[in-house]
Amino acid sequence: MVIFVKIKAIKKLISILFLKCPRCRKGKLLKSHPYQLKYFNKVNNSCSYCSLQFKIEPSFFYGSMYISYGLGVGISLIVFVLLYIMGITKNALTPFFTITGILILLMPYINALSKVIWANFFFSYNSDPFKNQTKN
Numbered sequence: 516m517v518i519f520v521k522i523k524a525i526k527k528l529i530s531i532l533f534l535k536c537p538r539c540r541k542g543k544l545l546k547s548h549p550y551q552l553k554y555f556n557k558v559n560n561s562c563s564y565c566s567l568q569f570k571i572e573p574s575f576f577y578g579s580m581y582i583s584y585g586l587g588v589g590i591s592l593i594v595f596v597l598l599y600i601m602g603i604t605k606n607a608l609t610p611f612f613t614i615t616g617i618l619i620l621l622m623p624y625i626n627a628l629s630k631v632i633w634a635n636f637f638f639s640y641n642s643d644p645f646k647n648q649t650k651n
């Protein structure tokens with residue numbers, strides 16, 4: 516039972532990290548790769564695989580800013596602890612510029628990841644997303 520729960524959590528984590536649709540875990544949530552800056556932060560209207568409508572209300576993904584903030588703080592703390600362990604924190608500017616640089620480089624992925632995490636709060640996984648659609 517515990518192993519089954521862990522496998523489910525790992526599968527969910529993998530789908531989040533690869534920015535997949537929260538319902539089918541096959542379609543993409545974003546219009547393009549996060550680092551393709553032409554479509555930066557653009558979310559598909561619906562899933563290409565299961566046709567799930569991602570925007571359930573206007574400005575739905577604004578709430579992902581809270582997730583983005585949390586991810587940014589978490590990454591900053593992890594980088595600072597790593598720099599502290601390596602003994603590079605004696606000069607205060609080194610960790611500041613290192614953390615700032617890493618956050619700027621990761622910003623497109625953090626934004627995309629926060630949107631997928633936000634969507635996972637509202638949509639649950641369905642192993643057969645077409646089951647309900649065939650009944651209608």
Ligand SMILES: [Zn+2]
Binds near residue numbers: 541562
């Ligand atoms: Zn889907």
